Amino acid sequence: MSDTDLAAELAAGNQDALAELYDRYGRLAYAVALRILGDSGRAEDVVQDAFLKLWNNANQFDIDRGSMRTWLITAVRNRSIDTMRGRGAHERQERELKPELQATGPTSDPWREVSLSLERAAVREAMDSLPLEQRQAVELAYFGGFSHREIADMTAVPLSTVKGRMRIALEKLSSYLTGRGLIDVPTRTDGGIGSGLGAERSRGR
Amino acid sequence: MEELVAVWALSAAEVDDGALMRSHIQACPSCHELADRLDRTVKAIPLAVDDVAPPPRLRGRIVAAATLPRPR
Numbered sequence: 001m002s003d004t005d006l007a008a009e010l011a012a013g014n015q016d017a018l019a020e021l022y023d024r025y026g027r028l029a030y031a032v033a034l035r036i037l038g039d040s041g042r043a044e045d046v047v048q049d050a051f052l053k054l055w056n057n058a059n060q061f062d063i064d065r066g067s068m069r070t071w072l073i074t075a076v077r078n079r080s081i082d083t084m085r086g087r088g089a090h091e092r093q094e095r096e097l098k099p100e101l102q103a104t105g106p107t108s109d110p111w112r113e114v115s116l117s118l119e120r121a122a123v124r125e126a127m128d129s130l131p132l133e134q135r136q137a138v139e140l141a142y143f144g145g146f147s148h149r150e151i152a153d154m155t156a157v158p159l160s161t162v163k164g165r166m167r168i169a170l171e172k173l174s175s176y177l178t179g180r181g182l183i184d185v186p187t188r189t190d191g192g193i194g195s196g197l198g199a200e201r202s203r204g205r
Numbered sequence: 206m207e208e209l210v211a212v213w214a215l216s217a218a219e220v221d222d223g224a225l226m227r228s229h230i231q232a233c234p235s236c237h238e239l240a241d242r243l244d245r246t247v248k249a250i251p252l253a254v255d256d257v258a259p260p261p262r263l264r265g266r267i268v269a270a271a272t273l274p275r276p277r
Contacts, residue, residue: 018271022264030259032251044263051267056275073251078216116252123252141217142250148217160208167211174246183245 003068010058018055025069026051028116029076036080036143046083050075081145119182126176134169137162210236214243 001009001020009017029050033043050072054061061068127135133155140146140154148166152159177183206229212218213226230240 013275015268015271019264019268022267026259026264026267027256028251028254030263031254031257034257035254040260044260044266047259047263048267048270052270055271070248074248077251119249120252120256123249127250127253138215138250141212141215142247146217147219148212148215149219151217163208163212166215166217167208170211170214170243170246173249174242177246177249183249 004063007061007063025072029072032076033080037084046079122180126173130169134165137165138169207236210239211243214247
């Protein structure tokens, strides 16, 4: 069953589709939550919350605008950061139900698993190829939820240096992953950023 | 503003900077293109995490919770 068909089954309230969705992406979702939170109990709660949010809003999910995997993993990441930093749902400004990536994935289960495995290996390789300070800047932001100002303070470097490291690191990752066909080159007709999405997050501390 | 796009894509902008960036990205074609490209890149970063198997009970928890009526 393709992700498109799965999305339709979820919208129709088919609980087997939810189980199928979990079988596809639950392992990755849990790994992301555990990486951020470092606590299996809280990671489980975050993953459950994200899957149920998608389940409860499945009829609003537009598969043409992005993949369920991207939506789920973004939701898990944002919830994990909020949990770690004690932020409530009212403080979130996340892009849930408005994902941008277009990939809907292959349709057969064995190929999907192989494809995901290859993708993960390629992204790991890309991250490993970054100089330590660039990788650190990206990881502190993505997995730590720290702002660029906080990262500048933590690493005792000027703010401009942190910005530069982030920019160079993302450009390298973009080039690497685009070259391997793992992310699409955006076009002006894509929904993308134009769908009114914002990446800034509340920092209610 | 372009130097802040990567910060924005990583959700690492402060609230004020982020709000400003959002407006700017909507209006500036080159920053819009850059933001879209880097945003897609950031979405791939979680794939780099080490593989960890979740506890078997989690699947059952999620499916069981879905038997409750959906919120209207």
